[in-house]
Amino acid sequence: MNTVTGSVMVGATSVMSVPMNELDASATHFVEAAVTLLVANPRRILERGVRIEDVVHASDSSTATFFRKFSTKADFLDTVVEHLSRTPLPTDVHETVRTHVTDSGASIRTTVTALVAQYFPAIVDRTSTTESLLDHVFSGPSSPTLASNYRARDQAVLDAFEALFDPDGGAFRRPFTARSFAVTVNAIIDGFRIRSQVDAASVSADVMSDAVLAFLGAVVDTSGHHQHLDDVMGEVGVPVEDRPLPRDPRAAIVTAARDEFGKRGYFMTRMDDVADIAGVPRAACKTLFPTKPSVIVAALQNRVDRLRESVADDQLLGLDELAILRHHMLRCAQLASDEIEFMDALLVAVAHDTYGEPEGLISIKEKLNLPAIIAPVIARGQDSGIFRKSSSPVDLAAGITNTLLMRCFTRRQNSPQDNANFVAELLLDGLGAH
Structure with missing residues (x-):
């Protein structure tokens, strides 16, 4: 704790001596008085510190009573900081949202607008906002209480999301995940909350609900098409047909396909989109690559040919069959790591019976x-x-x-060496103890 002219300042780090839920009415009154002083005039507290005599006076009590409740000023200020961290955990979020959904006739806009209007006064309340800001300052960046509060708020956002989009369902457009979605929604709320304290005229329930709705519209996909965030910008910009044809159309298409497979997966990637991204006319793209499997073949053909040559070289060098297989597994694992997007697409294309592309599948099975x-x-x-x-x-x-490829696909965090060694030991050495 820092002292200034005989006063005690609230420190950034401290250890609680008396949990808030164990305080009696008198002790709680002292703490609430100190918080009121902090909120009412933070600058004065900065200049003079939290003066115990001011707290006693605001509480209409006595110094003797104060020190019967708190043995030292430091103990008292620890308790004040802990009081600032009190954030009621959200309860019955799902039920509250579902009630609004029902009342609004399942209208997303009406539901969000009603929810924001209901909670807006509490969100922009000056006292609670100032307490929250002081809590961030005094508790410090590593406060477990603050972290716990944010986790509870994130979970409340996800509960609201689930209730809002039941039963139709909604998915997050990649790269958003449930976690990043919840963090962003709470960041939007916090931003409006802070802005309202200095510019209340620009912050209204309508502005906040419009912002939340705009974010939902961009990030939440209700079409079931497993879209990417880039899709919401699909209509913006100069038509790709007006761009000059790439110097190497085949390479441009392969590069675009890699990006699309990585974003959307094999089934949701469309060759028309690949052509547009590559800057190649759609008809020309279809001539060069009639099907998605044909792009996979073009992307992986050289790498597979090198695998075949490497096995032939190992044989010419006189390596035994076990060594050749171990070397081959490592090279395959490295291929799976280097070409994640196309190897994932290859796995799906071969594993599923795609009736619409029989020639493409035959090409994959023969060339790859x-x-x-x-x-x-x-x-x-x-x-x-x-x-x-x-x-x-x-x-x-x-x-x-x-087995090797499945290991590589499900253990991407492992190195190619680790995945190859695991499968080699399992399949070549067996489970028996030697």
Whole structure:
């Protein structure tokens, strides 16, 4: 605690000695008096500190009573800071929102407007806002109480979101997630709250509800199309057909497809969108790449060819079959890491029976046949007695490849080396203890 001219300032860090919920009425009265003084004239407190005699006078009590309740000034000020952190946790948010949804006839705009109007006076209340700001200053950036309060507020926003969009459902446009959505909504509320204290005329319930609705409209997708945030800007800008044709249209299309696969996934990516982003006329794009699988093949063909050449080189160098498989697994894991977007799309395209693109799927299975690269190696290992002959080389090669890729897809946080070693130990060494 800092002292100024015999007064005690509220410190930034402190340890509670008496929990607020254990204070009696007299002690609570002292604390509330101190908070009232802080809120009423923060500048005076900055100049003179929190004077105990002022607190006693405001409480209409005595110094003797004060020190019977608090052994030291520091204990008292710790309790004052803890009082500032009191934020009632939201309750029955879901039920409250659902009631408004029902009353509004399921209108999102009417519901949000009614909710903001209901809570607006409390949001911009000068006393509670000042207490909140003082809490941020005095408690410090690492305050567990502040962090807990924000988590509770974020959860309240998510509860409101769930109630607002039931039963039709709504998804967040990427890259927004539930967490970033809740944080942003609370940031919007906090911004209006602070602005209202210095410019009340510019902050109204209508302005706040319009801001929240605009954010919901941009971030929440109710179409079921798994959209990206970029989609809301789709109509803005110069038509891409007016741009000059890229010097290398094929490369431009592959680059655009990588971005779209990464944002939307395989099924929701449209080749027309890829063409527009690449700056290639749609008809020309369809000529170069008739289907999505054809783009995947173009993007991965060279990498798969290098895998095949690397296995051939290992054989020329005289490596045994086990070493060749281990090397191949590491190279495949590195490919999955380097080409996440296209490898994800490859997995989906092969795993699902896409009737509309039979030629594309045939092309993928022929040109990007990863198991076929190691099937001959496994066959030689079976002939030499290194590998069991209980299954065909083709089935074993497919099992090894699928297991490795699934490991890479589900353990992206691991390095390619770690994923390759895990699968190699599991499939080549087995589960038995040696």
